[in-house]
Amino acid sequence: xxxxxxxxxxxxxxxxxxxxxxxxxxxxxxxxxxxxxxxxxxxxxxxxxxxxxxxxxxxxxxxxxxxxxxxxxxxxxxxxxxxxxxxxxxxxxxxxxxxxxxxxxxxxxxxxxxxxxxxxxxxxxxxxxxxxxxxxxxxxxxxxxxxxxxxxxxxxxxxxxxxxxxxxxxxxxxxxxxxxxxxxxxxxxxxxxxxxxxxxxxxxxxxxxxxxxxxxxxxxxxxxxxxxxxxxxxxxxxxxxxxxxxx
Numbered sequence: 085x086x087x088x089x090x091x092x093x094x095x096x097x098x099x100x101x102x103x104x105x106x107x108x109x110x111x112x113x114x115x116x117x118x119x120x121x122x123x124x125x126x127x128x129x130x131x132x133x134x135x136x137x138x139x140x141x142x143x144x145x146x147x148x149x150x151x152x153x154x155x156x157x158x159x160x161x162x163x164x165x166x167x168x169x170x171x172x173x174x175x176x177x178x179x180x181x182x183x184x185x186x187x188x189x190x191x192x193x194x195x196x197x198x199x200x201x202x203x204x205x206x207x208x209x210x211x212x213x214x215x216x217x218x219x220x221x222x223x224x225x226x227x228x229x230x231x232x233x234x235x236x237x238x239x240x241x242x243x244x245x246x247x248x249x250x251x252x253x254x255x256x257x258x259x260x261x262x263x264x265x266x267x268x269x270x271x272x273x274x275x276x277x278x279x280x281x282x283x284x285x286x287x288x289x290x291x292x293x294x295x296x297x298x299x300x301x302x303x304x305x306x307x308x309x310x311x312x313x314x315x316x317x318x319x320x321x322x323x324x325x326x327x328x329x330x331x
Contacts, residue, residue, distance in 0.1 A: 086162025086331045087122070087129040088324065089280070091152065093136060093167055093267055097317045099125055106131065106159055109151070113199070116151040117142055120159055128324035131159050135267060144244035144266035145192070150199060153274045163218050163281040163330040165323075166271060167316060168239070169309055171292035173253060174262030176234045179308055182315065183263055183286040184222050185239040188213045189256075190269040192243045197270045199277050206277070213272045215281035217329060222283060225323035231315055237262030239286065241269040250294025264292050281330060285319075287312040 090097070103121040110116075118138040122131050133152055136142045156164060172178060200206040219235075226233035240261035242248055248256075248264060256264055263286055275282035289308045290300055 087131045087160055088327065088330070089156040089159075089161035089164040090130055090132045090320070091135050091156075091164060091166045091271065092132060093169055097132070097167075097313060097320070099123070099317055099321070101125055103132070109155060111151045111154040111158070113150040113154055114148050116155045117147055120155050122159070126321055126324040128327065130324065131156060131161050135271075145195065147267065149271050149274055150196060153271070153278060153280075154199075157278050157280065161280060163215070164275055164283075165218070165222070165320070166268070166282065166284045168265045168267055168284050168286045169289045169305075169312075170239065170263040170265040170286045171248070171253075171290055172262075172288040173240070173257050173264060173292050173295065174237060176237065177263050177288045179288055179290055180312060181234060181288045182226070182231065182312070182319070183234045183237050183288065184214075184219050185263065185268075185284050185286055186212070186214055186219065186236040187238040188268055188272060189238055189240050189259055189261060191256075192241055192269055194243075195270050197273055199274065208273070208276055210273055210276060213276070214283045218281045218283040221327050221329075222285060222319075222323060225319055225326055228326060229319050229322040231319050233285075233319075239268050239284065240264045242266055247300055248293050253292040253294050256292075263288060285316060287316065
């Protein structure tokens with residue numbers, strides 16, 4: 085049975101398991117953000133990666149996404165669940181909501197989007213950026229756990245590390261984005277190049293810029309993130325028990 089990869093962002097997952105490190109974090113594409121760790125969670129072997137490093141130190145635009153994905157591939161993961169903290173734009177994306185997005189609009193720039201060398205262009209189908217089967221399993225786990233998940237929505241991915249302007253969010257709303265984050269790309273497309281099924285579980289931690297009467301409060305964002313990660317840990321515990329396929 086293949087391991088399942090979990091890429092976490094801001095916030096820790098509170099599982100009562102013994103993690104052990106998996107070798108170093110060096111690849112042909114440079115060093116990953118941190119050494120992957122592995123543990124048995126429920127009925128599955130889980131390989132976890134801290135996207136921003138341990139401790140948290142790499143801004144979204146500075147993450148070595150290629151190295152992180154190569155490390156997960158090296159350790160034989162059969163699928164990846166990416167955890168993303170996001171701002172809410174659409175009506176369903178209220179603070180504290182959990183979204184399983186089905187589409188991406190990439191607003192980033194300058195990030196390396198492929199493993200291919202400059203002299204060997206490779207085109208891949210990215211019509212559906214998130215794996216449908218993996219998304220379905222996450223939604224099924226939510227039903228079993230009694231945790232509400234919103235099925236679908238467009239994730240807008242911005243450059244960061246600054247938060248967006250109100251005008252930028254208004255444009256993203258017109259573009260049809262439900263949520264906004266900074267780390268979905270190029271992570272999703274690199275997983276597709278490697279042939280690893282990939283899905284996002286997105287936690288809405290605040291209304292996006294211009295959609296609230298108050299300024300963005302980073303302390304409130306951290307508090308919502310901590311509460312949400314408790315719920316995510318519970319959900320994934322069920323997910324690992326019921327997951328079928330991806331071996």
